[in-house]
Each structure stands twice: as C-alpha cells, then as structure tokens.
Amino acid sequence: MKKVAILGSTGSIGTQTLDVVRENPDRFKVTALTCGSNTELLAEQIEEFRPEFASAEREEDAARFASRFPDVKFGWGRQGLIDAACGSCDMVLNALVGMRGLEPTYYAIKAGKDIALANKETLVAGGSLVMDAARSKGVKILPVDSEHSAIFQCLEGNAGRPLNKILLTASGGPFRGYSLAQLEKVTLEQALNHPRWTMGAKITVDSATMMNKGLEVIEARWLFDAPPEKIQILVHPQSIVHSAVEFEDKSVIAQMGVPDMRIPISLALGYPDRLKSSEPGLDFFGQGANLTFEKPDTSVFKCIGFAYDAIREEGSYPVVLNGANEALVDLFLRGKIRFVDIQDTLERVMDRHRPEYGLDLEGILEADCRARESIKEYFS
Amino acid sequence: MKKVAILGSTGSIGTQTLDVVRENPDRFKVTALTCGSNTELLAEQIEEFRPEFASAEREEDAARFASRFPDVKFGWGRQGLIDAACGSCDMVLNALVGMRGLEPTYYAIKAGKDIALANKETLVAGGSLVMDAARSKGVKILPVDSEHSAIFQCLEGNAGRPLNKILLTASGGPFRGYSLAQLEKVTLEQALNHPRWTMGAKITVDSATMMNKGLEVIEARWLFDAPPEKIQILVHPQSIVHSAVEFEDKSVIAQMGVPDMRIPISLALGYPDRLKSSEPGLDFFGQGANLTFEKPDTSVFKCIGFAYDAIREEGSYPVVLNGANEALVDLFLRGKIRFVDIQDTLERVMDRHRPEYGLDLEGILEADCRARESIKEYFS
Numbered sequence: 001m002k003k004v005a006i007l008g009s010t011g012s013i014g015t016q017t018l019d020v021v022r023e024n025p026d027r028f029k030v031t032a033l034t035c036g037s038n039t040e041l042l043a044e045q046i047e048e049f050r051p052e053f054a055s056a057e058r059e060e061d062a063a064r065f066a067s068r069f070p071d072v073k074f075g076w077g078r079q080g081l082i083d084a085a086c087g088s089c090d091m092v093l094n095a096l097v098g099m100r101g102l103e104p105t106y107y108a109i110k111a112g113k114d115i116a117l118a119n120k121e122t123l124v125a126g127g128s129l130v131m132d133a134a135r136s137k138g139v140k141i142l143p144v145d146s147e148h149s150a151i152f153q154c155l156e157g158n159a160g161r162p163l164n165k166i167l168l169t170a171s172g173g174p175f176r177g178y179s180l181a182q183l184e185k186v187t188l189e190q191a192l193n194h195p196r197w198t199m200g201a202k203i204t205v206d207s208a209t210m211m212n213k214g215l216e217v218i219e220a221r222w223l224f225d226a227p228p229e230k231i232q233i234l235v236h237p238q239s240i241v242h243s244a245v246e247f248e249d250k251s252v253i254a255q256m257g258v259p260d261m262r263i264p265i266s267l268a269l270g271y272p273d274r275l276k277s278s279e280p281g282l283d284f285f286g287q288g289a290n291l292t293f294e295k296p297d298t299s300v301f302k303c304i305g306f307a308y309d310a311i312r313e314e315g316s317y318p319v320v321l322n323g324a325n326e327a328l329v330d331l332f333l334r335g336k337i338r339f340v341d342i343q344d345t346l347e348r349v350m351d352r353h354r355p356e357y358g359l360d361l362e363g364i365l366e367a368d369c370r371a372r373e374s375i376k377e378y379f380s
Numbered sequence: 381m382k383k384v385a386i387l388g389s390t391g392s393i394g395t396q397t398l399d400v401v402r403e404n405p406d407r408f409k410v411t412a413l414t415c416g417s418n419t420e421l422l423a424e425q426i427e428e429f430r431p432e433f434a435s436a437e438r439e440e441d442a443a444r445f446a447s448r449f450p451d452v453k454f455g456w457g458r459q460g461l462i463d464a465a466c467g468s469c470d471m472v473l474n475a476l477v478g479m480r481g482l483e484p485t486y487y488a489i490k491a492g493k494d495i496a497l498a499n500k501e502t503l504v505a506g507g508s509l510v511m512d513a514a515r516s517k518g519v520k521i522l523p524v525d526s527e528h529s530a531i532f533q534c535l536e537g538n539a540g541r542p543l544n545k546i547l548l549t550a551s552g553g554p555f556r557g558y559s560l561a562q563l564e565k566v567t568l569e570q571a572l573n574h575p576r577w578t579m580g581a582k583i584t585v586d587s588a589t590m591m592n593k594g595l596e597v598i599e600a601r602w603l604f605d606a607p608p609e610k611i612q613i614l615v616h617p618q619s620i621v622h623s624a625v626e627f628e629d630k631s632v633i634a635q636m637g638v639p640d641m642r643i644p645i646s647l648a649l650g651y652p653d654r655l656k657s658s659e660p661g662l663d664f665f666g667q668g669a670n671l672t673f674e675k676p677d678t679s680v681f682k683c684i685g686f687a688y689d690a691i692r693e694e695g696s697y698p699v700v701l702n703g704a705n706e707a708l709v710d711l712f713l714r715g716k717i718r719f720v721d722i723q724d725t726l727e728r729v730m731d732r733h734r735p736e737y738g739l740d741l742e743g744i745l746e747a748d749c750r751a752r753e754s755i756k757e758y759f760s
Binding site: 153154155156157158161164165167234241244246247248249250251252253254255256257258260263266267273274275276277279280281282284285288289290291292293294295 | 533534535536537538541544545547614621624626627628629630631632633634635636637638640643646647653654655656657659660661662664665668669670671672673674675
C-alpha cells in the first residue's frame with residue numbers, strides 16, 4: 001500500500017490522479033489532499049478518500065472544515081502545502097499550478113519522499129537545486145507530464161546508452177500555422193480552446209503561446225540531464241506520440257497512446273509497475289491512423305526561443321522567464337492585456353534581465369517575486 | 381573483441397553486417413564467413429576480414445579456395461554451415477535464407493553461442509525446439525529482423541510488465557490495396573519491386589504475398605512468448621515505425637527509424653550497447669513527416685491467415701506452411717507458376733495436412749522435405 005499526498009487535488013491532474021487511486025484501492029492510500037479555492041470539491045474528496053491531512057488556500061476555509069471533519073487535520077496556504085507534502089506519505093504527487101509548487105517539492109525531497117511531478121515550475125525555476133537534493137537524498141522524481149513521462153519510458157532499459165536527441169512533441173496549440181499578424185488578433189476565448197487536451201486555464205494559455213513547450217524543454221533538460229541542443233521540438237497535432245528519444249545508433253524509441261493523463265499518472269504512482277487500465281487503448285485504425293510532424297514556427301511562437309535562451313544562460317534566467325510569464329498569463333486571463341503582449345513583454349524582460357547564479361531556495365523565490373513585480377511596471 | 385561467425389555473408393543482411401563490422405574494427409572480429417553461390421564476393425570478404433573459417437555451398441568451390449587462401453580452413457554444404465556456427469566465435473549472425481538456417485542455429489545454441497537471428501525459418505519451423513535449447517543453454521537470441529528488433533527494444537526496461545499486444549508493422553508490400561482479381565494478374569517483375577526495403581528475392585516475394593508478415597507473426601510468438609491473439613499486424617506503408625508494443629496500462633512503446641537494416645544488425649552485434657552510427661537519422665520533417673496505419677486485407681492476402689492458423693495449431697503446421705511456401709516461391713521465381721498460385725496452393729496444403737507433434741530436429745527436417753515434395757505433385 002503506497003501512501004500518497006496529492007497537492008492540487010481539485011485540479012485537472014488532481015482529479016485524474018484520484019480516478020487512478022479509485023481504480024486501484026488495494027495499491028494506494030491517500031494521506032493528504034490540498035486545494036486552492038475549490039473547497040466544495042475538496043470536501044467531497046475528503047468524504048471519499050478520508051485523508052489524514054488536508055489543506056486549502058485560505059485560513060478561513062481550513063477552520064470551517066476542521067469542525068466539519070473532526071478526524072482530519074487541516075492546514076492552509078504555503079505552510080499547508082509543505083505540511084501535506086512532508087506528512088506520513090511515501091510519495092507526493094505535485095499537481096500544483098505555477099511557482100508555488102516548488103517549495104513543497106523541495107521540502108518533500110528533503111524529507112525523503114518520492115515525487116510524482118506534474119508541476120513544471122519545480123524544475124523550470126528550481127532545476128539544479130531540486131535535482132541535487134533528489135540525488136543526495138536518493139529520491140525518485142517521476143514525471144507526470146505526458147511528454148516527460150514518454151521520454152522517461154523511452155529511456156527505461158537504455159541506461160548507459162548515450163542519447164542523441166530528445167524529441168519533445170507539441171500539439172502546436174490552437175494557433176498552429178498562424179502568422180504573427182493573425183496572432184495579434186487572438187482572443188481569450190480562442191486561447192482557452194485547446195484542440196487536444198483539457199487542462200487548467202494557465203497551462204492552456206501556455207499551450208497557445210507555446211511557452212508550455214518552452215517550459216517543458218527546460219524541465220527535460222533537468223529531468224534527463226540533456227543539454228538544450230539535444231532537445232528538439234516536434235509539432236505533432238494529433239498528440240498521439242507523446243515524445244521520443246533518438247539514440248546514437250539512430251534508433252528512435254517513442255511512447256504513444258490516447259491523450260489521457262491517467263496513463264502517465266498511473267505509471268508515476270504505480271512505478272515500477274504499469275497499472276492495468278480498462279480504458280480503450282490507442283486505435284491505429286482510428287485516431288492513430290495518420291500521424292504528422294512539422295517544425296515549430298519559432299519566428300511566430302517566440303516563447304520557445306526564450307526558453308532555449310534561458311536554459312543556455314541558466315542562473316536566474318529560467319526563474320524570471322517563468323515568473324514573468326505567470327504574471328502575464330494572469331493579466332491576459334483577466335482581460336488586461338492582449339495575447340501577443342505575453343511574448344512581446346517576455347522578450348523585453350529577458351533582454352533586460354541581469355542574471356544571478358548559484359541561487360538557493362530563498363534566492364529563487366525572491367527572483368520570481370521581482371519578475372512578477374516587474375510585469376506590473378510594464379502595464380501600470 | 382566479440383568474435384562473430386556470419387552465415388550468409390554475401391547476401392543482403394550479410395553484406396550489411398560486414399558494413400557494421402567494418403565501422404567497428406575495435407569491437408568485432410569475424411571468425412567465419414559462408415556463402416551460397418556468390419564465391420567471388422566471398423573471396424573479397426575473406427581478403428578483407430581474414431576469417432579462420434569459410435564455407436561455400438559446393439565442395440569444388442571450397443577446394444578451389446583452400447589453395448588460394450592457405451591460412452583459412454574451408455568447409456562446404458550443410459556441414460560447412462554447422463562448422464562455421466560452432467567454431468571459435470562468441471556469436472553467430474545467421475543471415476541464411478530459408479530452412480537451411482535451422483540446423484546451424486540449433487547446433488550453435490548447443491555449443492553455447494549467442495545468436496543474432498535474421499533467419500526466420502529457425503523459429504518458424506523450430507520455434508519450440510530452439511527456444512527450449514536457448515533457455516537451457518542460457519544463450520541469448522537477438523533478433524535482426526527490423527520488426528523483431530523493434531519489439532525487442534520496446535520490451536527492454538519492461539521486464540515483468542505484462543504486454544497487451546504486439547503491434548507488428550508491415551509495409552503492405554507492392555500490392556497493398558489490390559483486390560483478389562488484381563492479384564491474379566501480378567507478374568514476377570512486379571512482385572520483385574518492393575516499395576521500401578531492398579532484400580533478397582525470396583523475402584521480396586514473401587513480402588508481396590505478405591507471407592513474410594505471417595512468418596514474422598510466428599517468429600514473434602516464439603521470441604516474445606506471445607500467444608497469436610496478442611499479435612496484431614499494422615500495415616504502415618512508410619516503414620518508419622518498425623513495430624510497437626502495448627502494455628496493460630495502454631501505453632504504447634514504438635521503435636522507429638529510417639529503413640536501414642544496419643540499425644538492428646548493429647544492436648544485435650553490439651548488444652547491450654547501441655553502436656554509434658554516422659548515417660543520417662530519421663527526419664521527422666522529411667520521410668517521417670506523415671505516418672499512416674491501416675488494417676491488412678486478409679481476404680486478399682490469405683497467407684496471413686494461414687500463419688495464424690499454423691501457430692494456433694502448432695506442431696508440424698508451421699513447418700509445412702514454411703516448407704511449402706519456399707518450394708512455391710522457388711517455382712514462382714523460376715516462372716513456373718503464377719503469383720496467386722502460391723497462396724492458393726498453400727491453402728490446399730494446410731487443409732490437407734495431418735499434423736505431427738513433439739518433433740525433434742530430424743522430424744522437423746523430414747516434415748519440411750515432405751512439404752516440399754508435396755508441392756511437386758501439385759504442379760507436375
């Protein structure tokens with residue numbers, strides 16, 4: 001029985017993680033659940049999964065729930081997430097959105113917990129710090145992102161065999177094939193309408209700008225210790241090939257499947273086992289019958305280039321790129337800026353950034369804060 | 381330094397094996413070479429690779445070469461192949477065409493040699509016998525067929541994880557999409573014009589009838605201990621996905637690459653290493669940009685069904701199917717019968733066959749002979 005803490009249990013990945021737990025009641029015990037503002041769903045999840053600990057974003061929600069569920073301990077805010085991650089679990093599934101995912105991952109690693117990682121920012125901002133901590137603690141970091149799970153699967157059984165290239169696939173998002181002029185006219189509604197995956201709002205916008213793919217390049221750099229020049233993006237609109245790896249013999253191993261996050265979630269949770277799924281598999285005579293690949297247009301989707309620049313420069317560059325992007329996406333979601341303002345502003349942020357190196361956790365969090373603050377100045 | 385005996389060194393796989401050896405002079409030493417009738421090429425290969433032993437099909441060729449190459453021992457015929465396989469090598473690469481590949485594989489296994497197997501008939505006819513011998517001798521059988529090498533690669537790192545399905549890809553051959561009526565009119569020239577792979581005549585005709593894929597189903601059954609109902613054929617005209625495996629979590633791992641046999645050959649020779657290749661890799665924006673999959677038409681390409689029947693029935697069925705097919709392809713190549721006569725005759729052979737079970741090597745060879753003899757009766 002593996003004891004699992006689920007951070008962000010009411011989001012898209014969180015609810016699908018609970019689907020996997022529900023289908024495997026003999027394998028997993030949920031020890032902690034956390035939500036942001038969706039406390040109604042959290043209450044239902046507590047009823048069903050009976051964790052020892054739960055946490056909400058706001059103190060008043062935690063206080064209200066404490067009386068409703070006397071058997072459950074409650075926390076709130078930043079400390080609540082850390083307590084959830086460092087409790088009595090064997091593994092933390094981190095499905096938090098954004099930078100606030102870094103701290104609980106880091107402290108969970110320090111506490112010796114294996115990590116099922118769906119929070120990109122943990123590695124985008126804290127890559128070096130987090131990977132060093134994981135190595136020194138002997139903790140496994142199992143990717144939950146479909147792309148990184150795919151790469152992880154392609155590398156299994158290939159230990160010690162040098163890789164030539166990581167082929168990171170991208171659906172291309174809703175604006176694939178657009179010119180810069182077309183991108184200028186994009187609306188919020190269009191940006192939230194992703195062709196393949198149903199995800200939260202932040203990541204859906206990141207998919208539309210292709211910053212999501214840029215962040216994934218950075219994540220791959222850390223997870224698989226691959227230099228940026230060995231990571232190549234393949235636009236693959238059908239989202240059937242979840243990513244691939246080319247080895248030195250020019251053999252390519254790819255992982256494929258229906259676009260269903262429960263597959264990578266179940267592998268991370270159940271690792272090293274592959275859990276039996278009762279869902280239909282990939283139909284090569286249906287949705288998998290025609291697979292296409294094309295180059296990303298980096299002259300239109302500039303965020304991809306920023307991500308490569310950030311990971312080449314290292315230090316605080318990825319932190320600032322990520323923090324500024326979060327602030328910009330937030331402004332876009334609130335209707336304050338246009339879609340192209342995201343990448344245009346990021347370009348200026350990156351150009352003007354004076355990097356710092358060798359940051360510890362506090363240093364990373366501060367650099368992130370400054371990046372967010374700087375965005376306010378652009379749009380005040 | 382791995383010492384390798386190459387059976388069938390003057391054929392398509394044999395010469396490509398020597399390409400791999402030539403590129404890796406520090407890794408491999410060729411201890412034996414064998415040819416059929418292409419003695420001129422064998423002489424060149426002996427000059428270049430200086431094996432200890434060589435063998436030709438005919439005694440007079442061996443005698444002639446013995447005086448020309450006094451440092452090399454020569455053998456001939458059936459015994460020459462067995463001596464080549466059981467000499468001072470660590471590994472035997474068996475690139476013989478047809479049933480005569482079975483005996484040297486079997487004796488090499490008994491002598492404790494690892495096998496790089498490009499000879500399908502070894503497992504089609506001798507599956508149970510050969511796999512039992514390999515298990516009891518602790519000998520590795522490394523597939524060289526691109527499809528089986530792909531499946532082997534997809535299974536690496538997945539030990540103990542039950543597979544749901546083997547997805548065996550097929551180019552579909554030159555007559556993909558043909559009706560039975562169109563197949564009636566096919567000429568020898570058309571049958572020898574394979575769209576993707578350059579191979580010997582026998583296997584090219586087998587690709588055109590799709591018997592090649594049927595034989596590969598039988599081979600996969602033995603190599604990967606998979607029941608026939610778990611082996612599915614995917615027609616994939618681009619020959620980029622060399623095969624794939626679906627696991628119980630519905631995750632599909634596929635191996636891809638340019639259609640270049642040197643990739644699976646180098647993996648089998650260099651295993652567990654992947655040897656660095658200087659050839660261009662797969663271009664996902666070129667030849668790999670559009671991958672399609674479709675069902676095989678088993679009502680037209682009847683050989684597929686015969687192979688599934690043979691492996692379900694086991695015993696002498698696969699032996700007879702293979703032997704009769706070899707005899708029929710030979711008649712077709714000599715212009716004696718029509719293309720569709722191959723599958724029409726095989727249907728009758730299979731219907732009339734009275735199976736034997738538990739055959740030893742002699743029993744298999746005898747059943748094979750009888751199957752070939754029976755073909756003469758159909759066309760006398």
